[in-house]
Amino acid sequence: MSELIRKDASELSALLQAGDISSVELTQAHLDRIDAVDGKVHAFLHVDHQGAIASARAVDERRSNGDALGPLAGVPLALKDILATKGLPTTVGSRMLEGWIPPYDATVVTKLREAGIVILGKTNMDEFAMGSSTEHSAYGPTHNPWDLERIPGGSGGGSSASLAAFEAPLAIGTDTGGSIRQPAAVTGTVGVKPTYGGVSRYGVVALASSLDQVGPCGRTVLDTALLHSVIAGHDPMDQTSINSPVPAVVEAAKRGDIAGMRIGVVKELGGDGYQSGVRQRFDEAVVVLQSLGAQIVEVSCPSFDFALAAYYLILPSECSSNLAKFDGIRFGLRAGDDGTRSVEQVMSQTRAAGFGDEVIRRIILGTYALSAGYYDAYYGQAQKVRALIAQDFAKAFAQVDVLISPTAPTTAFKIGEKLDDPLAMYLNDIATIPVNLAGIPGMSLPIGLAPEDNLPVGIQIMAPAMADDRLYNVGAALERALLAQWGAPILSSMAGV
Amino acid sequence: MAAISRDDVAHLARLARIDIPESELDHYASQLDAILEAVDKVSGLDTSGVEPMSHPVKMENVFREDIPAPSLNAQQALAGAPAVEDSRFRVPRILDEE
Amino acid sequence: MxxxxxxxxxxxxxxxxxxxxxxxxxxxxxxxxxxxxxxxxxxxxxxxxxxxxxxxxxxxxxxxxxxxxxxxxxxxxxxxxxxxxxxxxxxxxxxxxxxxxxxxxxxxxxxxxxxxxxxxxxxxxxxxxxxxxxxxxxxxxxxxxxxxxxxxxxxxxxxxxxxxxxxxxxxxxxxxxxxxxxxxxxxxxxxxxxxxxxxxxxxxxxxxxxxxxxxxxxxxxxxxxxxxxxxxxxxxxxxxxxxxxxxxxxxxxxxxxxxxxxxxxxxxxxxxxxxxxxxxxxxxxxxxxxxxAEDYRYFPEPDLIPIAPSREWVEELRSTLPENPAVRRARLTKTWNISELEMENLINAGVLELVESAVNAGMSPDAARKWYTGELARVANERGVEVEELGVTHVELARIEALIATGALNDKLARQVLEGVIAREGDVDSIIASRGLAVVSDDGPLLEAIVAALAADPEVAEKIASGKVQAAGSVVGAVMKATRGQADAARVRELLFAHLGVSE
Structure with a gap:
């Protein structure tokens, strides 16, 4: 295995800037790694060998010309297949978009390209980002590099697995209810869901518009911050994006000083239903934070008990409308058009053929929740619960600087274990969902392996809206302390693919 | 809240334009029923006097100036379409005009 | 059905x-x-x-x-x-x-x-x-x-x-x-x-x-x-x-x-x-x-931000509103020196705006009114469309009006030119050229036609000579007919009296 692929993006950035390595060399090393292991991991749906090398070469040329380049120029990245890429397939893990090549780039993709970041390919995901295991991908599941029989989390399991398998040093995910943070937790990597509106959603195939957010994934807090600062910022193409300066995340990730900081442990996000090893590692992390000078308090957010229910009304409602455009007319699959059927029949056949079970379940559920007779009881009530959850956060942040909880109730489960039980699957996101409902930022950071299964456990750090920098400050402090304790990064204890 | 029946699923599937085979209606109905029972929990919270939250970040009055931006050309616009004729999207016969 | x-x-x-x-x-x-x-x-x-x-x-x-x-x-x-x-x-x-x-x-x-x-x-x-x-x-x-x-x-x-x-x-x-x-x-x-x-x-x-x-x-x-x-x-x-x-x-x-x-x-x-x-x-x-009832499943658009027009903004926009139509009508009635009934006719015919733009472009109010409530209204009515749907611009009308003023067109010819304009045959001058609609003001052919008309109805010459000048109308009519409307009627009259040695 090339040593290059094990390095962090920040180290690679230094090597590239010093001229010690070229981006072509670095990109090729990652493509080789993908060729070697992705048959087992299946993190990628599409690998863009030629495009990646061409981008790398362009960056190398610009560097040799003395052009000013951003810190991540020349570093390769894995892109979740939910972001539109001009000239590259974008499937969203669905048969519906098999073979579709968008005529435009998502704003985040434009920013990545402008920063000279090399896109290796598109990563696997639960179909339309609906799921917590990547098993709902129409193109087959992704396997967790820690144990190939286990799930890598979802919906962004491809992105998290690509990091853990050293196929890419950086990745982009999207997070509607935990799709960046839960995969990060179960693969021993770092993932951040920025403040809603902090990163443009333009060109991101929508699941639930008021919950979706694009975010950075990496193997270290600093790498994640570097990527965060590239993709964040106001975009006039997304009118829900916030028009104010990007929080100073890189500085925060370099600082890592939490002395005197008040940190709240959310009472409702832990305890029963959380695996014992998860609870144990979380409690130990709390002790570490305390030892770093933070003041720990328990905070109660009683409405969080209703978050999952509210989420599974709001999300299906919005997605039932967002996914209406997939009708076989302007793009993608068309089924049943034999010349005898009406457009209505062809649309219905197309949608039945193109969508998987989980997508159909959620569309039907959302159609129901928005129906005239049920709107107030379901969608309307869920939006009110949402307001109460946001109020709980506001009250909590009046007392503390950040909140913490385990990221997910369990470590990575076995592929197939929860596939036929949607409700059990939904519970994976029980701790991550409140953050999306309130629109605030959240990070997942590895805090060790659960003793009972030797699988990674993540801590979730939550901050007020537009205080994303606090996540990186706390994350960096904790990461540094844990690394000192462990002596090596968590991924070095992985058996390897 | 009322349980979701096989007929409800069939009706909702029609509204959502998804051709669910007869044989799968019961399966969907039982799964959706279980989910609905779980999400019905929202009705247990007293929300009187609470304003529904439709946007996670409070913002108002965001506009785009009325300045033309480049469009796609017809070839780009039609490239992903399953059927095209005469620079337009070809669709099966439409039963009734909205 | x-x-x-x-x-x-x-x-x-x-x-x-x-x-x-x-x-x-x-x-x-x-x-x-x-x-x-x-x-x-x-x-x-x-x-x-x-x-x-x-x-x-x-x-x-x-x-x-x-x-x-x-x-x-x-x-x-x-x-x-x-x-x-x-x-x-x-x-x-x-x-x-x-x-x-x-x-x-x-x-x-x-x-x-x-x-x-x-x-x-x-x-x-x-x-x-x-x-x-x-x-x-x-x-x-x-x-x-x-x-x-x-x-x-x-x-x-x-x-x-x-x-x-x-x-x-x-x-x-x-x-x-x-x-x-x-x-x-x-x-x-x-x-x-x-x-x-x-x-x-x-x-x-x-x-x-x-x-x-x-x-x-x-x-x-x-x-x-x-x-x-x-x-x-x-x-x-x-x-x-x-x-x-x-x-x-x-x-x-x-x-x-x-x-x-x-x-x-x-x-x-x-x-x-x-x-x-x-x-x-x-x-x-x-x-x-x-x-x-259709079930449209309305819900607030999550991709767009609420609109909260400030009262200042609303007032600013109010200040951009054009004159109230009623006030405007009173003003135009006065400036154009027309009666209220005439103004009502313009409104009823749905041509007030059209007349105003024509006047703004330099046409006299009377001429503009004449065209829009006269010939154009007639044609529109005949075809069951609105006057504006005829697509005649005030530029075209102004040109026709100018040609009438110089005597190059008479009313009858002008109507034919308008017909061409409505049929989109080209601009006013090219329609006159292609349809051959210019007024005949050459005395030679007119005199010939007068002589022919008098020959066809010898009594009329006597009537005119005996002072019954209104009888000249039938001769002028005959000449107009013979020249298919292209004669300048006033000139025909002059020539007729000169020919008979009678003064008007």
Whole structure:
């Protein structure tokens, strides 16, 4: 295995800037790694060998010309297949978009390209980002590099697995209810869901518009911050994006000083239903934070008990409308058009053929929740619960600087274990969902392996809206302390693919 | 809240334009029923006097100036379409005009 | 196919009509409501499209400021209240001309509401003002255009397939909805027409739309119901779509009154449905049933931010409103030195704006009025269209008028030139050249024609010579006929008297 692929993006950035390595060399090393292991991991749906090398070469040329380049120029990245890429397939893990090549780039993709970041390919995901295991991908599941029989989390399991398998040093995910943070937790990597509106959603195939957010994934807090600062910022193409300066995340990730900081442990996000090893590692992390000078308090957010229910009304409602455009007319699959059927029949056949079970379940559920007779009881009530959850956060942040909880109730489960039980699957996101409902930022950071299964456990750090920098400050402090304790990064204890 | 029946699923599937085979209606109905029972929990919270939250970040009055931006050309616009004729999207016969 | 009807007067004896009008106006913004694509009419299919208005996966709407400002200005001109806070909502239904399979519209939070518009209608008791109350004016987006292919008719029924062009998709629309209009009695058709005409004038005055009914930038749906008397509850209504001229608004109301009355008198009920207006046959035919309420699953559009027009902004927009039409009329009556009756004639003929632009372009008020209420009104009436739909510009009229002043055209020739202009044969001068319409002022041929006319009717020369100069008319007429109208009549008269050695 090339040593290059094990390095962090920040180290690679230094090597590239010093001229010690070229981006072509670095990109090729990652493509080789993908060729070697992705048959087992299946993190990628599409690998863009030629495009990646061409981008790398362009960056190398610009560097040799003395052009000013951003810190991540020349570093390769894995892109979740939910972001539109001009000239590259974008499937969203669905048969519906098999073979579709968008005529435009998502704003985040434009920013990545402008920063000279090399896109290796598109990563696997639960179909339309609906799921917590990547098993709902129409193109087959992704396997967790820690144990190939286990799930890598979802919906962004491809992105998290690509990091853990050293196929890419950086990745982009999207997070509607935990799709960046839960995969990060179960693969021993770092993932951040920025403040809603902090990163443009333009060109991101929508699941639930008021919950979706694009975010950075990496193997270290600093790498994640570097990527965060590239993709964040106001975009006039997304009118829900916030028009104010990007929080100073890189500085925060370099600082890592939490002395005197008040940190709240959310009472409702832990305890029963959380695996014992998860609870144990979380409690130990709390002790570490305390030892770093933070003041720990328990905070109660009683409405969080209703978050999952509210989420599974709001999300299906919005997605039932967002996914209406997939009708076989302007793009993608068309089924049943034999010349005898009406457009209505062809649309219905197309949608039945193109969508998987989980997508159909959620569309039907959302159609129901928005129906005239049920709107107030379901969608309307869920939006009110949402307001109460946001109020709980506001009250909590009046007392503390950040909140913490385990990221997910369990470590990575076995592929197939929860596939036929949607409700059990939904519970994976029980701790991550409140953050999306309130629109605030959240990070997942590895805090060790659960003793009972030797699988990674993540801590979730939550901050007020537009205080994303606090996540990186706390994350960096904790990461540094844990690394000192462990002596090596968590991924070095992985058996390897 | 009322349980979701096989007929409800069939009706909702029609509204959502998804051709669910007869044989799968019961399966969907039982799964959706279980989910609905779980999400019905929202009705247990007293929300009187609470304003529904439709946007996670409070913002108002965001506009785009009325300045033309480049469009796609017809070839780009039609490239992903399953059927095209005469620079337009070809669709099966439409039963009734909205 | 045509349904039974009874006489309009008969229907009005039995029933009280209640109107409701929904007008959709396409705004004349440069770009679409939610993206930067051009709103220009025409254009090759699918060339004014982008990921947003094609509804491609990942795209997001970005609201056009001018779209919102136009909506507010329309609301203010219609005496509406302007919402202090409102949102867009998604109206969910599947249709191939709607790229996202939901329309971004407004639901229970329209930007403008509770307004009115006063319209004047001639009644048996003289001119009367009817107040039309406006329920709401809200913002939404237009759909693409379907062309139905195959089959015999090119219509939707029997077509084999359809072709969709999304150039129109996403063009800003303002939907203006009236409250039920009661108390019009037999004047329901006139009130409906007067309302749409007045609305059109206001919209044109605001400069927010080109309000061309024939191009679909102003579209009208006419709701009509009947009830036995004003004391009764509202009856079941029909919604007639595709009513795309002022005349059709009036005619379709008249037709629906007679159709619904015939049904009710025959003991049948009126079906709640959309109906299609057929300009050619003057009837409506049954469309989609609306007996079952559609479930549009409206919810607040999460991709767009709420609109909260500050009172300062609203007042700023109010200050941009053009002169109130009534004040303007009084002013023009005075400046043009015409009577109130003459002004009313201009308004009734729907040509006030046209006359004003012609005058602004340098034509005399009298000449402009003469053309618009005379010859152009006659031709328009003959063809059953509005004067403006004839497409004659004031530039063309000014040229014709100038040629009359120099004697190069006479009135009769001018009418023929106008005919050419309406037929789009070219500009005024090229029409005169190609049709050979110049006035004959060469004395030679005129004198020849005079001699011939006198020879054909010898008595007339004696009459003129004996002082009965009015007899000259028949000679001039004969000469005009012989020259197919191209003679200068005044010159013919002069030559005639000179020839006979008589002084006038």
């Amino acid at each position: 045509a349904e039974p009807v009874i006489a309009f007067d008969q229907a009005l004896k039995e029933f009280d009509p209640v109107l409701g009008l929904e007008v959709h106006v396409e705004l004349g913004t440069r770009t679409k409501m939610f993206c930067g694509c051009s709103t220009e009419f025409g254009g090759e299919p699918n060339t004014h499209v982008c990921p947003v208005c094609l509804g491609l996966p990942g795209s997001l709407p970005a609201l056009n400021r001018i779209g919102v400002e136009s909506a507010i200005r329309i609301g203010l001109a219609l005496n509406c209240e302007i919402a202090t806070w409102c949102r867009f909502a998604r109206k969910n239904y599947f249709y191939p001309d709607m790229p996202k399979n939901f329309q971004t519209s407004q639901y229970d939070e329209p930007i403008c509401f509770n307004g009115y518009l006063d319209v004047d209608v001639d009644t048996d008791e003289g001119r009367k003002t009817f107040r039309v109350e406006i329920e709401r004016a809200h913002m939404e987006e237009d759909t693409g255009k379907n062309t139905h292919m195959g089959g015999a008719t090119g219509r939707i029924h029997g077509a084999d397939y359809s072709l969709v062009d999304y150039n129109r998709a996403g063009i800003p629309l303002i939907e203006i909805v009236t409250k039920p209009i009661t108390g019009t009695g037999k004047y329901a058709p006139e009130v409906a027409k007067a309302y749409v005409a007045a609305l059109r004038d206001i919209l044109r005055g605001l400069g927010v739309s080109d309000v061309k009914m024939e191009q679909g930038s102003l579209r009208c749906d006419v709701n009509l119901s009947l009830r036995p008397s004003p004391e009764h509850e509202l009856g079941t209504r029909s919604e007639t779509k595709n009513v795309n001229s002022l005349r059709s608004v009036e005619r379709s109301v008249r037709y629906e009154v007679t159709r619904q009355a015939a049904r009710l008198l025959a003991g049948q009920r009126v079906v709640q449905e959309t109906r299609h207006w057929h300009e050619d046959t003057g009837v409506t035919t049954s469309g989609r049933s609306k007996e079952q």
